[in-house]
Amino acid sequence: MNFQLIKGxxxxxxxxxxxxxxxxVKIKFQENKIQHASSEEDIKMREGRIKQLQKDLxxxxxxxxxxPKIIEIHSEIAIGN
Numbered sequence: 114m115n116f117q118l119i120k121g122x123x124x125x126x127x128x129x130x131x132x133x134x135x136x137x138v139k140i141k142f143q144e145n146k147i148q149h150a151s152s153e154e155d156i157k158m159r160e161g162r163i164k165q166l167q168k169d170l171x172x173x174x175x176x177x178x179x180x181p182k183i184i185e186i187h188s189e190i191a192i193g194n
Contacts, residue, residue: 119188125181129174132186136170 123131143159143166150156177184 114192116190116192117188118190119186122183122185124183125177128184128186129177132173133170135188136166140166 140163143163147159
């Protein structure tokens with residue numbers, strides 16, 4: 114099953130706001146999982162994922178600020194076995 118989450122054209126500010134909010138949701142999800150994690154290995158994996166999300170967001174912000182045009186965003190969720 115596929116679900117089209119985002120599909121559209123956005124100005125730079127809108128694109129940045131939309132993606133930033135989505136990344137923050139993912140970070141919050143990982144933080145909540147850390148609170149309930151039982152193993153040190155799981156905690157370290159989730160902390161690494163948070164750091165990667167923050168790094169990716171930083172890189173994306175730099176790219177958008179360099180080239181502030183209309184940005185096309187597509188985001189799809191695919192659920193399957």
